[in-house]
Amino acid sequence: MKVSQIFFQTLKEVPKEAQIESHRLLYRAGMIQKLASGIYNYLPLVLRSVRKLENIIREELNKRGCQEILMPAVQPSDIWEESGRWSYYGPELLRFKDRKGSDFCLGPTHEEVITDMVRKNLRSYKQLPYNLYQFQCKFRDEIRPRFGLMRAREFIMKDGYSFDINEEKALDSYKSMYEAYIAIFKRCGLKFKPVDAATGSIGGDKSHEFQVLAESGEDVILSCSKCEYAANKEKAKTKIDFRQSDDEMEKMEEVHTPGKKAVEDVAEFLKKRPSDFIKSVIFVVDGKPALIMVPGDREVNEAKIQAFFKADSIELADDATIEEVTGAETGFAGPVGLKKEILIALDHNLEGRRNLVSGANKTDYHFINISPERDFKPSVTGDFVVTRKGERCPDCDGLLEEFRGIEVGQVFFLGTKYSEKMHCSFIDENGQQSNAVMGCYGLGVGRTVQAAIEQNHDEYGIKWPMALAPYEAIVLPLQMNKEEVVDVAEKIYKKLLNAGVEAVLDDRDERAGFKFNDADLVGYPVQVVIGAKSLEKGEIEVKIRKTGEKKAVPLNEVEDFVCRYKKEEMAIDH
RNA sequence: CGGGGUGUAGCGCAGUCUGGUUAGCGCAUCGGUUUUGGGAACCGAGGGUCGGAGGUUCGAAUCCUCUCACCCCGACCA
Known part of the structure; x- marks a missing residue:
């Protein structure tokens, strides 16, 4: 691809709505455009990152026996009434009527649809397990959309659902998805933490969130300084030591x-x-x-109350x-x-x-x-307060520390909450009717891509992890009026493509500084710089965006060098 | 939903309080000249229903009423 043909425009000034760096950079690098509050166009550059992430997810899920499907974004009210969520899901569920006056909604999640789909097909325990997933646009009418793709109303999500014959098998599915998520986020090169989580309105009784650590994160997590314990602040427990007061009881x-x-x-x-x-x-x-x-000095924890009373x-x-x-x-x-x-x-x-x-x-x-x-x-009696940092870890004698995180994925053990209400059942080995035991697994695709930016940038722009970069390398001819420079650039560009490197050629007739700045901003992991000066020495310069390191490389070794670097980076990310 | 704020060119803003010719500036765009290894300089050009509707007035971006959109804080929430 030639840079002159990419549909994008870098900006020096950004719309003031962008409050965090990753949002500003998405705008500045010409990657997103807003159409309405919380509703965005994905321009070619980010879409490539989105597709790369999707492919990583696909690989990791398919490897574990999952199958991809695609369900509708528009859903009829009757299945929501069956699950009971039509009445208690709030205004976040965008509802509307078709021409006949029937009720529909834009799917914020797909438990109802998938349960309906599976029950129409499910007869015998021999068919199970099923683990089905899709990539899809969800719509949640958020009270306050913000931070670009981070908390959008319409957003791309991978959602998956598992169906098993019993709890034990369902827990195996849950564990396998938990491991898949760890593999996925590792491949993306992200610093993250899986934490115990509350289940909210999805329901169920076991859940983990995957939090990308970032100052700008909207979630607060507590984790033990000594052991592996980590939980969303909503869910975090602490060691309670019962102490019987020996004060005299005075008259009330x-x-x-x-x-x-x-x-x-x-x-x-x-x-x-x-x-x-x-x-x-x-x-x-x-x-x-x-x-x-x-x-009196503590906060009531609604999530814990909800969980306590199921x-x-x-x-x-x-x-x-x-x-x-x-x-x-x-x-x-x-x-x-x-x-x-x-x-x-x-x-x-x-x-x-x-x-x-x-x-x-x-x-x-x-x-x-x-x-x-x-x-x-x-x-x-029970645990009804919000746990605070500095309190004792529930599992060991360590103390809890506080971090902020961006929740990029969550896995839920659902049990039979939906299958029971919606009669998603099968005949088991003993000839008895039994409800499928379910799990559901969400992963915010746009949010993860933006979280990667939030975690990998500097004052000049994005420093994409190799696995998610829109393109892996950019070839920068610095003097477009010098035939030799342009020729060499073209040749190297083609060689890189042939070597399997996703490269672009900055063929724009712009000054060197302009091109350097754009390349830093968009965040290509490798910059191959072709300038008249170094060309005289038979060399070109390769800059590694992540480290800022510059290396003079002999002309005929460039594609080897880039390929080697790419391989190393991908290996680190795995 | 409560509180605060903003809508003027693609983006960032001035002008509004105190109404008065053709509504400005920077970035971006287009043309020209000179430049050319870290966001070039100069000259010129194009681009506006001043968010929308109604009203007051000889005259409204500016005053009044209604309305829409967006942003921030909070409440709320996958």
């Missing part, structure tokens, strides 16, 4: 706290520490109100519900004196504590000297 009393609602305000008013408070938060879990209690949906109760449950205005909820009998859940950190402060379920009143063991009986 109601105190007047006019207008003081937030823990900090009440604490200041009563001259107590926030950590001596029971923070009581009312959630609606699958339609039923529940009171969750955590220490709930499909969870949300903060509105004011009306709170008044109905507590008989008081919002801000005075507590475990004692609730108007309605609801589930009350106590965080481990409050067990054994005495003489605490809580709301009195009476507007403008709190209780002091409330002690869980004496004054109320929780329905359940």
Whole structure:
């Protein structure tokens, strides 16, 4: 390809919406264009990277017995009603009607479609396992799209689904996909970490995310300084040591706290520490109100609550519900004196504590000297707080450290959540009807490509890992008015192509500096520089973008040199 | 959804408060001359429904009303 013919335009100034470096570079290098908020055109250069990543994924998945399919982007509502997600999936699901008035949505994910597809085909246990995947445009109507391809509304995703005869086999599939993901991200040359993750609205009870480490990442992960433990902050656990307080239990009393609602305000008013408070938060879990209690200085962790109750949906109760449950205005909820009998859940950190402060379920009143063991009986106890850095690792005696990451993939062990609701079953060895045990495996293609840029760039531009570079090398004739320079460049360009190197020739009649800058910006891993000066010595210069290293190479050894470097780089990346 | 902000040439911006000829600047584009190993210089040119609709006014990019789009922070969420 000649650079003059590539559909792209490099920019010095970027649209101000681009907030992180990888987004700015995608714009500056002429790789993407925005059509609407969170909706992008992929121009030829990035699309090549996207296709390369897709091929890496294909290879790794096919190697492990997966088969590629393609499902529709437009999905009818009836299967979503069957799975139950039509009603509780929020406005993120873009819905519309066809000319007949039937309901449809743009697929944000494909569990329903694949389950429907498989059940129409599945009869016997002998057919299983199946592991099917596709590359497809998903649409999620994100509240706030940002960072370019990182959090777009329309985005390319590889999604895969496994179907097995039982849990044990399904776990094998899960493990095999987990390993495939590690292989894929390694080949991309990324620094990443697999972490324990919450399952969110996809459901299921086991999940790992693959996080590319980056300052600009939207996710926070905690990982142990000593062992392999790592988890999304939402999911991270810590070692709880139960400590029975030996303070005398004092008499519980109601105190007047006019207008003081937030823990900090009440604490200041009563001259107590926030950590001596029971923070009581009312959630609606699958339609039923529940009171969750955590220490006053801690954050409630919704993901853990959802997981604990295996709930499909969870949300903060509105004011009306709170008044109905507590008989008081919002801000005075507590475990004692609730108007309605609801589930009350106590965080481990409050067990054994005495003489605490809580709301009195009476507007403008709190209780002091409330002690869980004496004054109320929780329905359940569990881990309901957000774990913080510096806390102890749940698996060893190390401490948890905090990192930011870009979530590029996630694997879920789904179990029979969908197969049961949608009757995706088969006859097992004993002639019994049995539900398929499923797993699902997502990998954000555009996001991974952008994460690669986020992790590999400098002030001049992108430093593509060889495996993802749009082109592997650029040939730069510096003086377009010198016949010899142009001839040699053409020859080397052709030799590189013949040697199997994906090369481009910068045939534009531009000054040297302009070409160098464009080459650095677009990020070709190898620059083959043909200039009149070095040509006189029978040499040309090869620059390695990643290291900035420049090497004079004899004319007839250029393609060997480039091929060797390419091979080394690909090997490192594997 | 709440708070804040922005829409003027492909991109980045000035002009708006205080209404007044042909609406400016930089980058990019086109032509010319000179240049030519790290984003060249000079001369010239093209390109605008000033986001849209309505209103006030002799006169609106500028004032008023409505509306749309986009961005940031938060809430929310695969």
